[in-house]
Amino acid sequence: MINAFRNSWRLALGLAGSALWLTACSPSYYVLVKPSSGAARWEDGLEVVAAEVDSVDVRLGVASTQGPWLEFAVTVRNRSLRPVLVAPETFYYDAYTAGNPSPLRVTASNPEEAIQALQAQTATQERQATAVPAAEVLSSLSNLVDDLSSKKRKETPEQREAREETFRREQARYEEVRTQNALQAVASRDQLRSLEQTLLRKTTLDPGYVLHGRIRFRRYTDAATRLRVVVPVGGRELAGDFTQTRLLMDGRQLPTAASNPR
Structure with a gap:
C-alpha cells in the first residue's frame, strides 16, 4: 500500500x-x-x-x-x-x-x-498503515452477528440496507485512516532519506x-x-x-x- x-x-x-x-x-x-x-x-x-x-x-x-x-x-x-x-x-x-x-x-x-526521531515516526506510520484496530474487528463481528440473526429478528429489507450502509461507511472510514497513514509514511520515509543523504x-x-x-x-x-x-x-x-x-x-x-x- x-x-x-x-x-x-x-x-x-x-x-x-x-x-x-x-x-x-x-x-x-x-x-x-x-x-x-x-x-x-x-x-x-x-x-x-x-x-x-x-x-x-x-x-x-x-x-x-x-x-x-x-x-x-x-x-x-x-x-x-x-x-x-x-x-x-x-x-x-x-x-x-x-x-x-x-x-x-x-x-x-x-x-x-x-x-532517530523521524525513523521512529516513520515506523509508527507504517504500522498504522496496515493495522486493523480493535474497533474495526468488533464492527465486522457485530455486522456478522446481525446477519446471522436477521431472520430471527424479522429484519426488514430497509433495515438491512440501512445497517449494511452504516457498516460500509465505518469500513470506508477505517480504510481512509490507513490510507492517510500510508501517505504520511511515504512522506516521512522520503524526508528521512533526504536527511540521511544531506x-x-x-x-x-x-x-x-x-x-x-x-x-x-x-x-x-x-x-x-x-x-x-x-x-x-x-x-x-x-x-x-x-x-x-x-x-x-x-x-x-x-x-x-x-x-x-x-
Missing part, C-alpha cells in the same frame, strides 16, 4: 511542524544571509567563507533560509596527519543585533536526534579525506545583523562571518528595530 502512494504524495518541507510554521507563523519578510564583504569566495556556484587551522580546512556557505531552518553547507578537509572528529551538534553561531554587543548563541540541530553526520575524519553536508539552526534570530558561525574541529574552533538582512516581499529592507527575533 505504501509503495502505491509513493509517486502521489511528496512533501516539500518534511515534518508537520515545518508546514505549520509556514502556514500559521510565516513572517511577511524573508532573510538574506551572505558571507561578510571581503571574506567570500565562489565554489561550485556557492558563495563561501573559508577558515583553516592546523591543516584542517572548513568551507561554509548558506544553503537555505526557508521555513524554520537556517541551513549552511559545510565542507571539512583534513590535510593534517591525524584524524579529527567532526561533531555537528557542537557547531553554533553567535548572533549580533545592532546596538547590542552581547550575542545570542544558537546551537546547531543534532542530526542524529533528528534522524545532513552532516558525526564522523571521525581521517587524514586526506573530505566531508560534505548541511548543518541546520532554528531561526530564532532573524533580527540579528551579523552571524558568526563557529565549527569546532579537532580541538580548535574555525569561524566564518555572515551578514543578515530582513527584506520585505517587495525587496525593501526591513528596519532593524521593526521586529524582534522569534
Whole structure:
C-alpha cells in the first residue's frame, strides 16, 4: 500500500511542524544571509567563507533560509596527519543585533536526534498503515452477528440496507485512516532519506579525506545583523562571518528595530 502512494504524495518541507510554521507563523519578510564583504569566495556556484587551522580546512556557505531552518553547507578537509572528529551538534553561531554587543548563541540541530526521531515516526506510520484496530474487528463481528440473526429478528429489507450502509461507511472510514497513514509514511520515509543523504553526520575524519553536508539552526534570530558561525574541529574552533538582512516581499529592507527575533 505504501509503495502505491509513493509517486502521489511528496512533501516539500518534511515534518508537520515545518508546514505549520509556514502556514500559521510565516513572517511577511524573508532573510538574506551572505558571507561578510571581503571574506567570500565562489565554489561550485556557492558563495563561501573559508577558515583553516592546523591543516584542517572548513568551507561554509548558506544553503537555505526557508521555513524554520537556517541551513549552511559545510565542507571539512583534513590535510593534517591525524584524524579529527567532526561533531555537528557542537557547531553554533553567535548572533549580533545592532546596538547590542552581547550575542545570542544558537546551537546547531543534532542530526542524529533528528534522524532517530523521524525513523521512529516513520515506523509508527507504517504500522498504522496496515493495522486493523480493535474497533474495526468488533464492527465486522457485530455486522456478522446481525446477519446471522436477521431472520430471527424479522429484519426488514430497509433495515438491512440501512445497517449494511452504516457498516460500509465505518469500513470506508477505517480504510481512509490507513490510507492517510500510508501517505504520511511515504512522506516521512522520503524526508528521512533526504536527511540521511544531506545532513552532516558525526564522523571521525581521517587524514586526506573530505566531508560534505548541511548543518541546520532554528531561526530564532532573524533580527540579528551579523552571524558568526563557529565549527569546532579537532580541538580548535574555525569561524566564518555572515551578514543578515530582513527584506520585505517587495525587496525593501526591513528596519532593524521593526521586529524582534522569534
